[in-house]
Amino acid sequence: MTRELHHDSAQCAYPGEGNLVAGSSIALEPRRPRWLRLVAIAAITAVTGVVVFAGYWAIRLITNVDSFDLSAGGHRSEVTADDRTDRLQFLVLGSDTRSGPNSDHGSEDDSEGYxxxxxxxxxxxSEDNTDVNVLSFPRDLLVDIPPCTDMQSGQHFDARSDAMINSAMRDAGPGCAVDTVNALTGLEVDHFMLADFHAVTELSNAVGGVEVCVTKAIDEPKSGLKLPAGTSSVQGEQALAFLRARAAFGDGGDLGRIQAQQAFLGSLARKMNDEGTLRNPQRVLAIADAVTRNLTVDKGLASVPALVTIADRLKDIDPADVKFISVPTAPAADPNRLVLDGVSAPQLFSALRASADLTAPASASASVGDTEDDLPDVEERAPRGATDSVIASAPVTLADGTAGGDVPPMLVETLRDAGFDGTQYLPAPSTPITAIYYSAGFADTATTVAATLGIPITTLAADDSIYGVQVYLGMDARGGVETLNSRDMTAAIDQTADQVSCQDTNPFG
Known part of the structure; x- marks a missing residue:
C-alpha cells in the first residue's frame, strides 16, 4: 500500500523559506577555537585565584598581628616620618612574657604586667638605606623611666629613677619603652616591633636555621644551650637559647650576650641576603606568617602595606652597611648593673641625632647668615640682624648639666665678651645631651648664641616653657664644646653584619 504524502498549508513552499536561511547564516559564522576558550577560562580563573590568594594572605597576616600605641604619653613631634623615603628608627623588643605558647618557658608568674x-x-x-645602625641596650642598664600611661587601661605610672631599662615596658606597655629610649637618646622612634619567645623559634625554623660559632663547646643548663665548638646551625629552641644565654658568653654578663645576639642577627642577615629570601614572595609569606603570629607592633605598622614597605626597604640593604653598636656603659655601684658612660654615650647619641652616617662630618656651626630653612620652625621670628642693644638685653641662661665640668664658666665669659651682657649661670641636673632651647621670638638670638659658642645648629630646639635662650650643657660637652662637632664614631661599632665572628665562651659558665 502506497503511503500518500499530505502537504500542510504551513509547509515551506520552496527551499530557503522559513528558518533555512537563518540556519544557514548561523552555520556560516566562524567558530571560536577551543584553545582560545580554554585560555580565557584559565585567565579568569588565574586572576580570581590571585585576588582570592592575596586577600586571604592580607587578612591572615593582619589578623596575626597585635597592635599597641607607639607612645605612653611622651612628647612627640607633629611630623610623621614617611616609611618609604625618610630616615627611619624603630625599636625592636624581645618580651619575656610566658603567656600563651610561651608557657613552655615558665609560668605567667615569672613575668609581670606586659x-x-x-x-x-x-x-x-638612613634615607637612602646605605647606613643602618643597630644599637643594643643592655637589659641591666640603669636609666630614668619617664611617667607613662597605659593607653589601654588608662592607668598612670609615675616616673622611676635608676630603674633597669628592661622594665620600661612592664607597667604601661611597649610605648613606655619607646618614650624611655626617646628621652635617653634625644632621638624619636618611629615604630616598634615586640616579639616573644615563640617568634624566634618560628623565624629560625622558617629560614631553615642560622649559623653561629663558639670557641669552645657550650652546655649551659639555665638556657638549655648545647653547642659543640666551632660552627653550628641553630633553629627552634636552640636558636632561642643562643639569644637568651647569658652565662655562656664573655664574662657571663649582659655585654657578652649582646655580642652573641649581634653575631646571630648578622648571620641571619647574610643568609637572607645570599639566598635572596626577601625577593622570593613564597618565602617572604612563610616568614611573615611565622613572625606575625607572635608579633606586636605600633598602630602605624599594623597593616599589610606598612609591613611590606618596611620589608621592601630592608631587601636591598647590604649586610656590610649594617653596623652593630653596644650603647657605651660603665659599671654601676651595684656590680650587677650598668650605667651610661658619661662621655662616650652622649657623644654617640649626639652623632646619631645629626646623621645615621657615623663617619660624616658634623653639621656646620650655626651662624648669623644661616637661612630660615636651616632653623627649626617657630611661630614667631625675631628680625634678622639683631642690634647690639638687642643682644645685650637678651635673656640668656647657661645651665650646667655637665656634672662637674670646667667648661661652663668659660662659656659664660665667652657670651658676655660677645655682647650678651645679661648671661646668667645656673647649676642644673646632669644631662647626657647638650641643647640650646629658645622661646618664641628668640630663634635668631639662639642662632647667634650657637654661632658664638661654636655649637652645631642641630642642637637648637623650640621650647616655650622657658623665656629667652637657655644653653643646657650636657655631659657630652665636658671635654669642650668642640667635641660636639666630632663626628667619627666608628670606634663605637662592634661589628658589621657581613663579618663572621666566633663567640668567646665563658670558662665559668
Whole structure:
C-alpha cells in the first residue's frame, strides 16, 4: 500500500523559506577555537585565584598581628616620618612574657604586667638605606623611666629613677619603652616591633636555621644551650637559647650576650641576603606568617602595606652597611648593673641625632647668615640682624648639666665678651645631651648664641616653657664644646653584619 504524502498549508513552499536561511547564516559564522576558550577560562580563573590568594594572605597576616600605641604619653613631634623615603628608627623588643605558647618557658608568674624586654635594639635606617645602625641596650642598664600611661587601661605610672631599662615596658606597655629610649637618646622612634619567645623559634625554623660559632663547646643548663665548638646551625629552641644565654658568653654578663645576639642577627642577615629570601614572595609569606603570629607592633605598622614597605626597604640593604653598636656603659655601684658612660654615650647619641652616617662630618656651626630653612620652625621670628642693644638685653641662661665640668664658666665669659651682657649661670641636673632651647621670638638670638659658642645648629630646639635662650650643657660637652662637632664614631661599632665572628665562651659558665 502506497503511503500518500499530505502537504500542510504551513509547509515551506520552496527551499530557503522559513528558518533555512537563518540556519544557514548561523552555520556560516566562524567558530571560536577551543584553545582560545580554554585560555580565557584559565585567565579568569588565574586572576580570581590571585585576588582570592592575596586577600586571604592580607587578612591572615593582619589578623596575626597585635597592635599597641607607639607612645605612653611622651612628647612627640607633629611630623610623621614617611616609611618609604625618610630616615627611619624603630625599636625592636624581645618580651619575656610566658603567656600563651610561651608557657613552655615558665609560668605567667615569672613575668609581670606586659613583661620585660630580654632584648632591646634601636634600628636606625638612613634615607637612602646605605647606613643602618643597630644599637643594643643592655637589659641591666640603669636609666630614668619617664611617667607613662597605659593607653589601654588608662592607668598612670609615675616616673622611676635608676630603674633597669628592661622594665620600661612592664607597667604601661611597649610605648613606655619607646618614650624611655626617646628621652635617653634625644632621638624619636618611629615604630616598634615586640616579639616573644615563640617568634624566634618560628623565624629560625622558617629560614631553615642560622649559623653561629663558639670557641669552645657550650652546655649551659639555665638556657638549655648545647653547642659543640666551632660552627653550628641553630633553629627552634636552640636558636632561642643562643639569644637568651647569658652565662655562656664573655664574662657571663649582659655585654657578652649582646655580642652573641649581634653575631646571630648578622648571620641571619647574610643568609637572607645570599639566598635572596626577601625577593622570593613564597618565602617572604612563610616568614611573615611565622613572625606575625607572635608579633606586636605600633598602630602605624599594623597593616599589610606598612609591613611590606618596611620589608621592601630592608631587601636591598647590604649586610656590610649594617653596623652593630653596644650603647657605651660603665659599671654601676651595684656590680650587677650598668650605667651610661658619661662621655662616650652622649657623644654617640649626639652623632646619631645629626646623621645615621657615623663617619660624616658634623653639621656646620650655626651662624648669623644661616637661612630660615636651616632653623627649626617657630611661630614667631625675631628680625634678622639683631642690634647690639638687642643682644645685650637678651635673656640668656647657661645651665650646667655637665656634672662637674670646667667648661661652663668659660662659656659664660665667652657670651658676655660677645655682647650678651645679661648671661646668667645656673647649676642644673646632669644631662647626657647638650641643647640650646629658645622661646618664641628668640630663634635668631639662639642662632647667634650657637654661632658664638661654636655649637652645631642641630642642637637648637623650640621650647616655650622657658623665656629667652637657655644653653643646657650636657655631659657630652665636658671635654669642650668642640667635641660636639666630632663626628667619627666608628670606634663605637662592634661589628658589621657581613663579618663572621666566633663567640668567646665563658670558662665559668
Amino acid at each position: 613583661g620585660q624586654s630580654d632584648v632591646m635594639m634601636l634600628v636606625d635606617i
